[in-house]
Amino acid sequence: MSITSKYLLGRIALICILSCLATAGRAQVTRMEVIPIPSVTLTDQEFLNGREDGKPITVAGELRLPRNGTDQLPLVILLHASGGIGSSIADWEDYFLSLGVATFVIDSFSGRGIANTINDQSQLGRLAQTEDAYRAIAILSKHPRIDANRIILMGFSRGGQNALYASLNRFQRMHARADTQFAAYIAFYPDCTSTYLEDEDVVGKPVRIFQGTEDNYNPVAPCRAYVERLKTKAHDLQLIEYTGASHFFDARALKQAQQLSQAQTTRNCRIVEVENGLLVDAKTKQPFSYNDSCVERGTTIAYDENAATKAKEAVGEIIKAVLKP
Template sequence: MEVIPIPSVTLTDQEFLSGREDGKPVTVAGELRLPRNGTDRLPLVILLHASGGIGSSITDWEEYFLSLGVATFVIDSFSGRGIVNTINDQAQLGRLAQTEDAYRAIATLSKHPRIDPNRIMLMGFSRGGQNALYASLSRFQKMHAQPGTQFAAFVAFYPDCTSTYLEDEDVVGKPVRIFQGTADNYNPVAPCRAYVERLRTKLHDVQLIEYAGASHFFDARALRQPQQLSQAQTTRNCRTVEVENGLLVDATTKQPFSYSDACIERGTTIAYDENAAASSKEAVGGIVRAVLKP
C-alpha cells in the first residue's frame, strides 16, 4: 500500500464547465494498493467515493479487485478540502470536482512503474458515480484531462443523472456501465434511463443495469438494516440544464441552479440488497476481465 498525493484544483461547476483550470490549488490524497509484489505493470481501478466520504463498501470493492489481480486507487476528495461529508449540504463542493481529481489521478498513476497506463478504469458511487459517468464526456476530456491519458471504462453506481450538459451525447469510445436500483429515492433511475436512451441513439457502448426493488447503496453490506437520512439533500425532483458560459439553470424556473431551489428535497433511504450486490459484483468482474484483462 502506498499513499500518493495528487495535485488538483477546486472548481465550481461553472468554472469546470467553462474549461477553467485556475481554481484554488489543493492536494488530495489517494491510497494505492497492489495485489502482489513484483515489477510487472498491473491494471488499475480508480475509485471515487460518495457524499459520505470513504466507507466500508469501497473497502469491500478494493478487496474484490485485488483478488482479481487488479490494483486499486481510492481518492479522498474531501479531507484535503476540509470537508467531512456533503450529505446534508451538497453546496460545499461542486458536483464535478471529483472529475477533475480523477483526471489528475490518472495523469499521475499512468507514470507509476507498477501501473499499465492503458488499463485504468474509473468507478464511482453516488456523487462519485455521477463523476465517473460524466468523466466519459469527450468535451470534459479535452478541457481537463492530460493529453494521452484515457480511462479504459467508466462504471457508475447509482449516479445522479438529473443534469443535462452541453454535448453530453458525445462520449469517448470506451464502455460505460451504470448500476442502479429501481427503488432508489436518493438518485432515482428514471433520469439515467432517459440519458442512456439518448446515448444509445449515438451507438455508444453504454448499458444501464437495473435491480428491481433495490435502494441507494445496495452494495453496502454495512447497511443490512436500512437507514433513513432525514436531512440528506436530494435533487431527485430537479432538472438542471447547462446553458452558455457553463451556467447550470433550473429547467423549470430558468434561473441559475442552487441548493436553495424549490426542487431540492430532504430525506432519503439507503439499504443493502444482497441479490443486487452479488449480481453487480459479478457484472463488474465481467467488465474487469473483458477490459482490463488482469
C-alpha cells in the same frame, strides 16, 4: 514549512497509519502507498468553462497492489460518495485485489476540509471529483507498477456521477491530459438529473451504470432518459437495473436500512447547462442552487444482497474483458 504543508503531511501520515491497521488482515495486499495528487477546487461553472485556475489543493489517494514484483498491473480508480470513503469501497478494493487488479481510492474531501456533503451538497461542486480523477490518472499512468492502458474509473453516488460524466469528450478536452484515457467507466447509482452541453458525445469506451429501481436518492428514471438519448449514438453504454434495490444496495454495512432525514436530494430537479457554463433549473430558468424548491430532504439507503451479488458478477465481467488481469 507552511501550515498547509504541515497539515497535508499530517493527513497523509494519519491515513498511512489507519490504512496499515485497516489492511492488516487483508492478505492479498502486498503493498500500500499514499500518493498526493495536486488538483484544484473549481465551481461547476468554472469546470464547465474549462478553467484550470481554481484554488490549488492536494488530495490524497491510497494505492494498493495485489502482489509484489516488477510487472505492470491493471488499476481501478475509485471515487467516493457524499459520505466520504466508507466500508463498501473497502469491500470493492478487496474484490479487485483478489482478481489481481490494483486499486486507488481518492479522498476528495479531507484535503478540502470537508467531512461529508450529505446534508449540504453546496460545499463542493458536483464535478470536482472529475478534475481529481483526471489529475490522478495523469500521475498513476506513470507509476512503474501500473499499466497506463488498463485503468478503469469507478464511482458511487456523487462519485458515480463523476465517473459517468468523466467519459464526455468535451470534459476530457478541457481538463484531461491528452495522452491519458480510462479504459472503462463504471457508475453506481449516479445522479443523472443534470444535462450538460455535448453530453451525448461520449468517448469510445465501455460505460456502465448500475442502479436500483427503488432508489429515492438518485432515482433511476433520469439515467434511463440519458441512456435513451444516447441509444442512436452507437456508444457502448448500458444501464443495469436491479428491481426493488435502493441507494447503496452494494453496501453490506447497511443490512439494516437507514433513513437520512436531512440528506439533500435533487431527485425532482432537472438541471440544464446553458451558455457560459451556467447551470439553471429547467423549470424556473433561473440559476440552480441548493435552495431551489426542487431540492428535497430525506432519503433511504439499504443493502440488497441479490442486487449486490449480481452487480459484483457484472463488474467482474467488465474487469476481465477490459483489464484482462
